Amino acid sequence: MSETTPIHLPKTSESERLKRIRHTASHVMAMAVQRLFPKAKVTIGPWIEDGFYYDFDHPEPFTEQDLKAIKKEMVKIIKKKLPVIREEVSREEALRRIQALNEPYKLEILADIKEEPITIYHLGDEWWDLCAGPHLDNVGELNPDAIELESVAGAYWRGDERNPMLQRIYGTAWETPEQLQAYLQRKREALRRDHRRLGQELDLFSIQEEAGGGLVFWHPKGARMRLLIENYWREAHLRAGYELLYTPHLAHLDLWKTSGHWDFYRESMFDAITVESQEYQLKPMNCPFHVLTYKTHLHSYRELPIRYAELGTVYRYERSGTLHGLMRVRGFTQDDAHIFCLPEQVADEILGVLNLTEQVLSDFGFRDYEVNLSTRPEKSVGSDEVWELATNALRNALDTKGWAYKEDVGGGAFYGPKIDIKIRDAIGRLWQCSTVQVDFNLPQRFGLEYVAADGSRQVPIMIHRAIFGSLERFFGVLIEHYAGDFPLWLAPVQLRFLPVGEQYVSYAKNIATDWQKLGLRVEVDTSGERLGKLIRNAETAKIPVMAIVGSKEQETGTLSIRTRHGGDLGALTVAEAEERLLKAVQQRCDF
RNA sequence: GCUGGUGUAGCUCAGCCGGUAGAGCAACUGACUUGUAAUCAGUAGGUCGUCGGUUCGAAUCCGUCCACCAGCUCCA
Numbered sequence: 001m002s003e004t005t006p007i008h009l010p011k012t013s014e015s016e017r018l019k020r021i022r023h024t025a026s027h028v029m030a031m032a033v034q035r036l037f038p039k040a041k042v043t044i045g046p047w048i049e050d051g052f053y054y055d056f057d058h059p060e061p062f063t064e065q066d067l068k069a070i071k072k073e074m075v076k077i078i079k080k081k082l083p084v085i086r087e088e089v090s091r092e093e094a095l096r097r098i099q100a101l102n103e104p105y106k107l108e109i110l111a112d113i114k115e116e117p118i119t120i121y122h123l124g125d126e127w128w129d130l131c132a133g134p135h136l137d138n139v140g141e142l143n144p145d146a147i148e149l150e151s152v153a154g155a156y157w158r159g160d161e162r163n164p165m166l167q168r169i170y171g172t173a174w175e176t177p178e179q180l181q182a183y184l185q186r187k188r189e190a191l192r193r194d195h196r197r198l199g200q201e202l203d204l205f206s207i208q209e210e211a212g213g214g215l216v217f218w219h220p221k222g223a224r225m226r227l228l229i230e231n232y233w234r235e236a237h238l239r240a241g242y243e244l245l246y247t248p249h250l251a252h253l254d255l256w257k258t259s260g261h262w263d264f265y266r267e268s269m270f271d272a273i274t275v276e277s278q279e280y281q282l283k284p285m286n287c288p289f290h291v292l293t294y295k296t297h298l299h300s301y302r303e304l305p306i307r308y309a310e311l312g313t314v315y316r317y318e319r320s321g322t323l324h325g326l327m328r329v330r331g332f333t334q335d336d337a338h339i340f341c342l343p344e345q346v347a348d349e350i351l352g353v354l355n356l357t358e359q360v361l362s363d364f365g366f367r368d369y370e371v372n373l374s375t376r377p378e379k380s381v382g383s384d385e386v387w388e389l390a391t392n393a394l395r396n397a398l399d400t401k402g403w404a405y406k407e408d409v410g411g412g413a414f415y416g417p418k419i420d421i422k423i424r425d426a427i428g429r430l431w432q433c434s435t436v437q438v439d440f441n442l443p444q445r446f447g448l449e450y451v452a453a454d455g456s457r458q459v460p461i462m463i464h465r466a467i468f469g470s471l472e473r474f475f476g477v478l479i480e481h482y483a484g485d486f487p488l489w490l491a492p493v494q495l496r497f498l499p500v501g502e503q504y505v506s507y508a509k510n511i512a513t514d515w516q517k518l519g520l521r522v523e524v525d526t527s528g529e530r531l532g533k534l535i536r537n538a539e540t541a542k543i544p545v546m547a548i549v550g551s552k553e554q555e556t557g558t559l560s561i562r563t564r565h566g567g568d569l570g571a572l573t574v575a576e577a578e579e580r581l582l583k584a585v586q587q588r589c590d591f
Numbered sequence: 592g593c594u595g596g597u598g599u600a601g602c603u604c605a606g607c608c609g610g611u612a613g614a615g616c617a618a619c620u621g622a623c624u625u626g627u628a629a630u631c632a633g634u635a636g637g638u639c640g641u642c643g644g645u646u647c648g649a650a651u652c653c654g655u656c657c658a659c660c661a662g663c664u665c666c667a
Contacts, residue, residue: 061595153662154594161664165594168662196659200602209640209658268666285667320658322665350645374667413667420667437667464667500626529630536628550626560626561609568627 009183011049016134017175022047024136025074025147025173030054031127032073033169036066042129043105043157043166049461050183051172055155057105062167067149069222070169074147081140082124086133088117094130105157106130145177148184195479196325196454198413202542203485204492205326205475214330216322216472221492224521225478226471228490230311232363233335233468240356242309242337247289249313253279258445260381264414266487268316286312287439287464290338291446294460299450304460305341305349311471312336326476333471339463343389346461350397350436354419355465357434361423363475363588364490365481368424371403374411381415381441387469389485390438391417415441416464427479433469433477438462485542485564488581489588495581496543497524497559498534500550507554511574520581545591547577 012018026045029052033040037058045054056062062070089097091110097120098106109130110118121135122128136142149171158161174180191197199205204222207215216341218226234244253272256262261269265284272279283289290308299306313333322328339349361369373394394417398405405419412418421434439462442448449457468474477487488494495515497508508524515522525534531548538546548560558571572580584591 063595067618151661152595155663156593159664161593165663167594170662207659213658265667287667316666319665321592321594321663328666361655415667418667432666435667466667498627501624503624526626530625531627532625533629534627539628546627548627552626562627 008090009050009179012047012267013049017492018045018173020134020136020173021142021173022052023131023134025142025171026052026054026141027084027121027127027129027131027135028074028077028139028170029070029149029171030129031077031123032058032070033058034127036069036073037062039257041103041105044109045129051150051170053155053168053170053405054159055166055168057156057157057164057166062152062169067152067169071147071149074464075144077123078139078142080124081138083138084135085122085124086135087122087128089120091116091118094118095160098130113567122518125267135172143175143326145176146174146180148172148180184429185493190429193427193480193483194325195327195476198479198484199326202492203530204479207325207329211318212330214318214328216326216329221379222475224401224492225486225490226475229468229471229475233311233360236356236360237307237309237337240307240352242307243294245290245308245310247286247293247310247312248283249315250280250282251289253281255288255292256281259291259442260445261285261288264379264381268318270317282315283312284314284316286310286314286334286336287338287442287462288446290336291442291448291462294338294340294448295446297461298591299340300459301342301450303451304450305339305345307337307339309337311337325481326472329470329472334466335468336464336466336473337472339465340443340450340460341463342450343461346393346463347396348440349463350393350419350438351400353436353463353465354397354401354403357421357436357465360467361421361434364478364485366423366425369403370422370424370430371398371405372408372411372420372422373398373405374408374413374418374420376417377410377412377414378511379414380412386440387417390440393438394419394436413437413439415439423477425477426483429480431473431477433474434467435465435469438466442511486544487588488544488591489585491542491544493521493523493541493543494585495520495522495545495547496538496541497522498531498538498546498548499525500531500548502526502528504549504551504554508549511547511559515578515581518578518582520585535562545581561591565590 007350010018012022017186030042030045033056034042039058041057043055043057045052063339094110098110118130118205119132120128121131121133123139149169151170153168154165157166172183174183202221205219206217208217261284269284270282272281293308294306313331316327318330341349375391396507398419416437416439418435418437420432422430422432424430443459443462448460450460452458497512499505499508505524505526512522512524535546544564546561546562553559554572558573559577561569561577563569580591
């Protein structure tokens with residue numbers, strides 16, 4: 001693939017200077033807004049990793065034009081070089097001053113501040129805000145050419161949808177104009193890689209209004225890639241000691257009541273379907289089906305661990321506003337697996353999952369991860385001891401694996417703690433894909449058991465895990481990671497023959513037919529265009545290898561090879577080209 | 592679901608204050624006989640997202656619903 005040099009830009013949290021710049025910029029923006037729109041009430045305006053925002057309560061929506069005017073006003077304020085002055089006041093004094101300004105949201109914020117004295121930051125003597133800081137010493141330190149107001153969006157007061165909707169203005173501010181340009185360049189790069197755009201351009205998939213939002217159609221080229229991904233996955237799992245299952249897409253609603261999903265997950269489930277006065281539920285998860293499969297036999301401790309894997313398609317209700325290309329959909333296929341094991345096997349099994357995950361992800365080009373361990377949430381089932389045991393098992397596996405991780409307290413599933421693995425893509429973005437969860441809940445609910453060495457019946461421990469997470473999302477991430485420029489082994493079309501004239505089409509077709517039989521994905525361009533156009537078309541289709549055929553090639557039994565990244569490689573015999581192709585595919589490297 | 596924006600040909604988009612649609616690319620046809628990122632000419636292609644309203648007349652104004660986009664909220 002092409003080596004896109006990652007642009008290194010500090011995040012706010014990594015830079016004390018940026019924190020000050022963005023905090024101050026946010027206040028300057030708020031001041032500018034209130035000068036232009038006296039009806040605007042201020043709320044909060046923190047820094048975020050790439051910039052800052054400020055939420056306003058204002059009766060009319062802000063427009064793009066308004067943003068330009070606000071930026072202009074900010075520049076005026078910056079040019080005044082107003083000093084930023086910190087003042088400490090008593091709670092009473094702060095209250096008095098806020099009331100004088102008639103800022104209701106500030107009153108609420110004040111009520112939430114526990115400490116005293118209250119800190120206030122003044123911009124000269126023209127404007128002030130409650131704020132903990134830190135700030136620049138003077139607004140004149142802001143560089144107007146390193147600031148940009150980006151967008152307006154709705155946001156609930158205090159992030160609660162029962163509260164009034166405010167208007168949030170997003171902005172970004174940097175130390176230098178060069179940094180701002182690099183940031184904007186990174187945004188353009190993300191846009192270039194957008195899987196929704198590439199999915200259409202490369203004809204990989206579609207989501208159609210006629211069918212409904214969040215429902216994915218895999219087109220022939222996308223389907224070829226999915227098949228490759230699935231085949232890889234099945235082989236890897238069979239080698240790792242998993243058994244493969246296929247289970248139905250729906251089941252009696254009662255099954256979901258037994259599993260607990262009806263109680264804990266109903267808001268994400270489609271409504272039940274009534275058939276012959278019985279209620280059926282489209283599955284939002286595969287676990288109960290794997291549990292039922294386990295239950296079809298009485299198992300001995302000698303059989304454990306049992307590892308069931310399935311590419312299981314699930315349907316989840318997602319609110320319409322949250323759908324997003326392949327990343328957030330209503331129907332998707334999980335690469336799901338459930339491991340039933342003995343308590344003493346848990347640590348090893350989790351380690352095995354982490355090893356398999358690393359192998360699979362790295363084969364797809366992802367070698368950089370961010371790992372989170374999520375602990376017990378408020379809404380959950382099971383005893384404290386059981387949670388403790390499960391959480392420790394995950395911790396131990398991570399320690400053995402030697403992976404650094406962060407703990408997300410309260411971020412676990414309702415039925416157990418989990419490890420989440422985010423993968424870092426070519427431009428440094430993180431994507432949630434893999435997950436490993438210990439589940440002490442479902443086995444109990446379904447009365448799972450095995451016969452122990454002493455003949456007693458015991459409850460097995462269940463581990464739930466996915467590596468890709470969802471094939472749809474993983475495909476989306478792959479598209480963005482490679483910018484549609486897939487490695488040879490994954491490319492939907494690996495090679496295209498470009499005949500210089502129509503009389504060479506049959507020569508190309510003969511080789512193409514042979515190569516197809518070897519499992520290579522090749523095609524012949526029969527459009528009859530000139531070579532320049534044929535190359536251009538192959539390039540825009542991001543086909544990794546081109547084989548040019550004309551009189552020279554036909555006479556000598558050769559192919560002139562041009563690769564997408566290596567340019568013209570000159571003539572190779574058909575046999576040489578074939579060998580190199582097969583080898584490159586097998587080794588998952590470039591031609 | 593909420594706030595704001597958007598929806599015109601397969602794709603990207605133009606179409607002012609209302610007078611029943613246009614470009615480029617793609618597609619198709621023909622000519623050109625072509626050698627490493629765009630040959631030329633022609634043809635065809637649209638209930639202007641949906642349904643309703645205002646009007647003599649609606650792509651254009653109003654309402655509704657749907658979808659998408661930026662966020663919020665949610666997210667096993």
